[in-house]
Amino acid sequence: MSVSITADHVHAAARRLHGVAHRTPVATSRTLDGRVGAEVFVKCENLQRTGSFKFRGAYNAIARLGPGALRHGVVAFSSGNHAQAVALAAAMVGTRAVLVMPTDTPELKLLAAQDHGAEVVTFDRYTEDRFAITARLAAERHLTVIPPYDHPDVIAGAGSTAVELLDQVGELDALVLPLGGGGQLAGCATLVKALAPGIRVIGVESLAGNKNRRSLDAGTPVRIHVPRTIADGVTGEVTGELTFPIIRALADDVTSVDDVEILVAMGFLFDRMKLVAEPTGALGVAALLAGKVPLAGRRIGVVISGGNVGVDRFCELLGRPRAARVPL
């Protein structure tokens, strides 16, 4: 594909999101700095509306639609952060959102989407094809599809994270980001490399789902098996059509962490920084704590991309066996 995304698109998205998305805080910790051996600035997109950076891209894409498209509405297939983001963004723009979700989506996620007034269409993930259902809905009801990352406006919106971070902390030597579909990495890299090409941009994948790393090594997109990882936000099998070429051109490195390293980071963020990160959201911090980003003494920005892990799941992952429970 030949769609080009420029820093201007990202800046325009940042302006569009001003006063709409949260300007999320940047957290710092002497303990984190000590562990990493660098000065670390944690951009808290877990504190973004709907609990992840996905709101930025969804809103930017929906807000740019024309009146005709807005009269009919939008459709997205996702049971995760993108779904919540599209639901809220559509409600804020004043259009209808249809979300295509598997029948076995947790009740809590269905309700959260419906909270924002979205219509949920369920499908059987074993017998039905979500792409076909989404395409049919789009055609029949004239809905605009809002993809989770492979869309210029979604990428530009996600890149606004970097605009804000640089504005908040000034110069950086590196920017470290969780990497799945690659929307945020592509958007942020586009901005950073235009504005301050000296900043190293580093993506962090789940080791089990390192499709970008393997595709970079192979020189061409590689399809991987559905990864078995706690990082449920990055379980895709292929790299992005739009995002991968940008990542190949602009990212300085793509590294990975395993599930144990993710859990260490989630525990550290909770205990030491009082922040809730979902497994995928903790990928960047996990890489720093595991020493995968060798930038001693430098100024490093790292994004927590999301915090949507419920209490129950969090404690399943990180709580001690119940036998050790103490009475209130």
Add this chain to the structure above:
Amino acid sequence: MSVSITADHVHAAARRLHGVAHRTPVATSRTLDGRVGAEVFVKCENLQRTGSFKFRGAYNAIARLGPGALRHGVVAFSSGNHAQAVALAAAMVGTRAVLVMPTDTPELKLLAAQDHGAEVVTFDRYTEDRFAITARLAAERHLTVIPPYDHPDVIAGAGSTAVELLDQVGELDALVLPLGGGGQLAGCATLVKALAPGIRVIGVESLAGNKNRRSLDAGTPVRIHVPRTIADGVTGEVTGELTFPIIRALADDVTSVDDVEILVAMGFLFDRMKLVAEPTGALGVAALLAGKVPLAGRRIGVVISGGNVGVDRFCELLGRPRAARVPL
């Protein structure tokens, strides 16, 4: 006692803490607003240095010491948030901190204090008197005692939370604060009532430890039994000597929540706002969610005073029984 604390003291503390304490973010949530039926601004002192607002008071008190006092150092008895606050503040000012802690203090808390270079003196809480030990250490080693709340500079420092919050969000109709020893409530009420007396100031106690409420009702300080509550930051048996008269004069209301209401608030803050609150830190939000603050449609500021609850304790309190555990 006749020590008077004025809004000027609080403003001076805010200036002293500028660039030293974190300017903690204010979080908002449409879901929280919907549940409470008001516009709520959550001041995140759980994201303060050392994980609680206590850093403000400790630093303000230590930074005001003269060169003679700083040469000898400071002493505090606490195994909780005040201890961490004094340890870090002393390190930042460049003086020595001695912390008097029970022998059964959790290892993690001992290590955290020592991380900041503090000296820990342990005592047997069943046979020894912490006041006597602290006084003896102070006398023998010329250390200045930094009390957890009953000190003008500690109160003024804690009040700087309100200076920041008003600067961040503008006008408010009410300010809701966790209440234990009363340092933060006294400091914030002093500031608020001088600056904008129309703002209602409301303290929230643990129901089992409602010594301020009972003392207000009795018209004189009342001693209560050691409260059995998960809110381990507010287990004192008596009201503050300095703080209680200020609270009596300036607070508009003192209400309370029980442990279940605290747990609901901790779970809500985690799931919906991605914030870690310790039980005591969640008192204010718990009162809002439980409908104890009848201010429908108004603009309400509420402080999360601290986030020092470890993963293990959090999951003991809020995790589901281990039988429900799902595999990674």
